[in-house]
Amino acid sequence: MAVWAADTVAGRRCQDAVDTKGLKGRGTLIELRHYVDKLAGIEREMVDLSTLSKLARTPVYLMVHRRGSTGYAFLRWRESGASKRHLSLEQIRKLVEGWPTESRAWVEAMSQNALSLNEAHLHARDALKKIRVDVLAREQHVLPRVV
Template sequence: MFERASEEGSTRIGPIVNPARWAEQVVKEQACQNPADTKAFKGRGKLLELRQLLTELECTVIAMKHLVDITKQVQNSQMYLMLHVKTATGLTFLRWRERNGACRHVPWPEVQDRIDAFTSDVRDWYGQATDQALALNERHKELRRAIATARKVVMRSAPSVFARSIEARFQPSKGG
């Protein structure tokens, strides 16, 4: 639908943005606190929200890696989960991969067909692993959407500038 612009890392409508990287930079520099976040010092506002979302995103990726490790430890298994990260957007997701032969990715519908052919114990285990992988993939997407929404709010909001009193607070000392 979108055509690539001549410059890499952008589309015809604008640059590709990795919301998680943007949020990490904003939190590090506290960039949204000063120009746009009037509630930052009250324990509310976008900076706090971004910190919480980034923490949840990091926990989700850790859970994904843990699930990958568990599936790779199963001996004589036909498939294991693999963690994929799209560099440009930062999208992170789990996919099943064949262990033998072609070592290709196994599409989700084919995974279900393969799982149905296993014995009940193995079928249950693979079913649970698949359910967890799908839930973690969806959670990662939800968190990225929330970060992208927060980014839009910060980018659209005009910086809040508050006038300060110009009255002199310095009183010259008498006598010298």
């Protein structure tokens, strides 16, 4: 779905089908481009947050996961070391109970940032999905071109 949106914006394949209000700045292609850019920005922020969590050299870090079939990306806590198992937010909170106050506050802030980025990613993907459904359901007005 996000791949379809990125291809559509980059290739302008469906200019006639998507941008019904061309030259007015209010067409679906403009909205589609907005959400493709927003999704890319969110994914860059996810990578930045993951990198920042690794720089702290704590026994846990945030990892960006991507579902290959759908392109869905999300942040999850992961243990450092040999096991590298995934940890839920509850497990993270139990793990950091004995840590200094500053470290606990840092982990909580990182967790909140990760949750908000995950949610923003879902909202952007939902918006792209709605646009795609709208575009594919719309009757296409294709006029023959004189060659």
